[in-house]
């Protein structure tokens with residue numbers, strides 16, 4: 296009998312899982328809360344590492360299409376001092392394929408392909424071990440039973456409580472995102488400042504990072520150490536009030552750098568939360584987690600990569616398991632995921648400490664350690 300498999304969430308983890316399972320001819324129900332693929336802005340750009348995200352795309356049969364869409368030149372990285380002095384300016388070789396960038400929306404469309412996502416299906420909770428199998432409860436009051444439910448539903452997973460009571464905690468660092476459109480024509484000076492890839496400025500306990508996306512779109516991330524309630528006297532929906540508050544926070548920085556904030560169109564508030572570095576759980580038959588749901592970590596270039604590789608690996612393990620071996624396959628996958636995720640969680644946690652640090656020289660040292668030679 297066919298095993299009834301569901302994945303909750305159609306982010307990088309859920310879609311890669313479904314794509315690879317489909318390659319093996321296994322049906323999977325993809326349950327997504329969003330009412331449509333374009334219901335929310337897709338987000339910024341992602342760099343996919345050769346041994347992680349790119350490996351996952353290879354397993355999904357999508358590597359060649361990724362290479363057509365991605366931007367190797369987006370690996371360029373420039374670091375400025377707060378007075379605008381260029382401290383580092385790294386340009387990749389034209390054939391450098393270690394970490395090319397791709398817009399998150401392009402990656403989603405690539406993974407979606409002809410997959411049949413069930414949009415507008417918001418999961419509220421998952422109950423393992425019932426007579427019918429694992430019961431999935433939806434916000435509209437319906438229920439459905441499966442043999443395996445894979446929680447790929449991100450940081451605030453509704454599947455996770457079936458396995459562990461651990462919840463994400465605040466890192467002490469907040470990020471505010473803004474965007475610029477048509478930067479080459481609308482803001483040529485900023486386009487030159489940012490270059491083909493990313494530009495970062497590190498100050499005391501704060502940083503500004505600008506990343507070029509495709510089509511002249513730029514995402515800017517202002518990060519700073521602050522208590523969770525730092526905005527008590529600020530209306531976060533008031534664009535001009537947030538702009539003024541950020542310009543005060545970054546007061547004294549070079550004018551061209553602050554132009555990134557002056558010209559930003561809207562501001563999105565994102566306090567950075569994480570799960571514990573070595574987060575695991577006691578295995579429960581019929582339920583598992585992937586990606587941010589399993590190991591939320593600071594957004595420093597690993598989360599989507601891990602999510603995708605885990606999706607591909609779990610799908611392969613399930614597809615190649617014998618009829619009675621589904622649970623063993625999931626258990627073995629979890630062990631492998633936990634140890635790799637813990638390694639990356641340590642790296643990104645230490646990275647965040649050093650990139651938003653009282654000593655900006657720490658950030659430069661991080662760059663010098665990871666810069667490709």
Ligand SMILES: Cc1cc2nc3c(=O)[nH]c(=O)nc-3n(C[C@H](O)[C@H](O)[C@H](O)COP(=O)(O)OP(=O)(O)OC[C@H]3O[C@@H](n4cnc5c(N)ncnc54)[C@H](O)[C@@H]3O)c2cc1C
Nearest residue numbers: 304306307308328418448449586587594596597598599600
């Ligand atoms: C600003 C920023 C920049 C980043 N840059 C990078 C980068 O360059 N490289 C990198 O590797 N990582 C990066 N990351 C991290 C990366 O975005 C995440 O690690 C990755 O998106 C995790 O994928 P996921 O599929 O596990 O979860 P998500 O992408 O969060 O997807 C979860 C999905 O589940 C759905 N969902 C949620 N709840 C429910 C529910 N109850 N019922 C049904 N569906 C639900 C959501 O709508 C969503 O579609 C960045 C993160 C941020 C915030």
